[in-house]
Amino acid sequence: xxxxxxxxxxxxxxxxxxxxxxxxxxxxxxxxxxxxxxxxxxxxxxxxxxxxxxxxxxxxxxxxxxxxxxxxxxxxxxxxxxxxxxxxxxxxxxxxxxxxxxxxxxxxxxxxxxxxxxxxxxxxxxxxxxxxxxxxxxxxxxxxxxxxxxxxxxxxxxxxxxxxxxxxxxxxxxxxxxxxxxxxxxxxxxxxxxxxxxxxxxxxxxxxxxxxxxxxxxxxxxxxxxxxxxxxxxxxxxxxxxxxxxxxxxxxxxxxxxxxxxxxxxxxxxxxxxxxxxxxxxxxxxxxxxxxxxxxxxxxxxxxxxxxxxxxxx
Amino acid sequence: xxxxxxxxxxxxxxxxxxxxxxxxxxxxxxxxxxxxxxxxxxxxxxxxxxxxxxxxxxxxxxxxxxxxxxxxxxxxxxxxxxxxx
Numbered sequence: 579x580x581x582x583x584x585x586x587x588x589x590x591x592x593x594x595x596x597x598x599x600x601x602x603x604x605x606x607x608x609x610x611x612x613x614x615x616x617x618x619x620x621x622x623x624x625x626x627x628x629x630x631x632x633x634x635x636x637x638x639x640x641x642x643x644x645x646x647x648x649x650x651x652x653x654x655x656x657x658x659x660x661x662x663x664x665x666x667x668x669x670x671x672x673x674x675x676x677x678x679x680x681x682x683x684x685x686x687x688x689x690x691x692x693x694x695x696x697x698x699x700x701x702x703x704x705x706x707x708x709x710x711x712x713x714x715x716x717x718x719x720x721x722x723x724x725x726x727x728x729x730x731x732x733x734x735x736x737x738x739x740x741x742x743x744x745x746x747x748x749x750x751x752x753x754x755x756x757x758x759x760x761x762x763x764x765x766x767x768x769x770x771x772x773x774x775x776x777x778x779x780x781x782x783x784x785x786x787x788x789x790x791x792x793x794x795x796x797x798x799x800x801x802x803x804x805x806x807x808x809x810x811x812x813x814x815x816x817x818x819x820x821x822x823x824x825x826x827x828x829x830x831x832x833x834x835x836x837x838x839x840x841x842x843x844x845x846x847x848x849x850x851x852x853x854x855x856x857x858x859x860x861x862x863x864x865x866x867x868x869x870x871x872x873x874x875x876x877x878x879x880x881x882x883x884x885x886x887x888x889x890x891x892x
Numbered sequence: 893x894x895x896x897x898x899x900x901x902x903x904x905x906x907x908x909x910x911x912x913x914x915x916x917x918x919x920x921x922x923x924x925x926x927x928x929x930x931x932x933x934x935x936x937x938x939x940x941x942x943x944x945x946x947x948x949x950x951x952x953x954x955x956x957x958x959x960x961x962x963x964x965x966x967x968x969x970x971x972x973x974x975x976x977x
Binding site for chain 1 (some may be wrong): 894923924925926927928929932973974
């Protein structure tokens, strides 16, 4: 095991870490935490998307939805497989943890109830995943994960394409279809903005940045996401509560509402007149949202049932 | 996918008559999850050509597609992407 200063030099030099005996215990802990968040996010997107994909408007659309879910499970597998190589028990991680201890973005706990909400998730949540994983792919100091992400990035593009193509199609249809799309964007846009976490002025120190497990700060990632989503929504005539400004010669996206603010998860409604603190947001995140237990049960219950009924080799 | 449809070998034929373009097209699998996107892309691209006023795409399954139908450029692109072909 390297000393702290040897390890700091390796990280600073830009070299990749390839195995646990090249890491400090602190790096190993932070790497595992980052992988758990990534694996949990990909895994939980599968039941979240499946419950909405069932409402696909055609067999072809359903096939696309199912293919996306298959990709997400494969991406989760990459993260959990690396965790196993680092000494964790994949089976325990997936099937024996309490639902509330899963570490995925709160947005997935709010039910996606229609095909329209699913395609907005593909356009916005997958864009968030694309920014976060794209940054890790670009900067990650752990070689096996960085290489594994090559294909993940290519496949995430397909999910984005599904989201954007359908959002455009639904917007062009006009009438109640477009209204439904706008309603979905109204509650899903701010949830995606929240996805990137505490703003930089409240997050004084990032161990992930120090260890090159990521390269961009929360606010930089949020700006990247906004720079992709806001212009696209404007192009397809869907309103979003953010706009572009030029500050000191640089384009920045500014939110048109207090961030963070009150969210009613049951009714999928934001109250832009009620700003809240980040402590309040963290409380909401820790309590998890309406669909957390149901989604985790979707894969845990059957696993334990199967184990029980096959324990004697029957 | 980092490979164009011609190099992938799924375009079986193309003909134009009085501005109408007819394309014979197959997919690599009957359950291709990107089939709608591919159809849209072909229509959109061909309609950008001068003189084209309509596009008909016939989806055909005979002969079935196999990796042998890919061009060398298509193989190289997929291999660079990490697929064994």
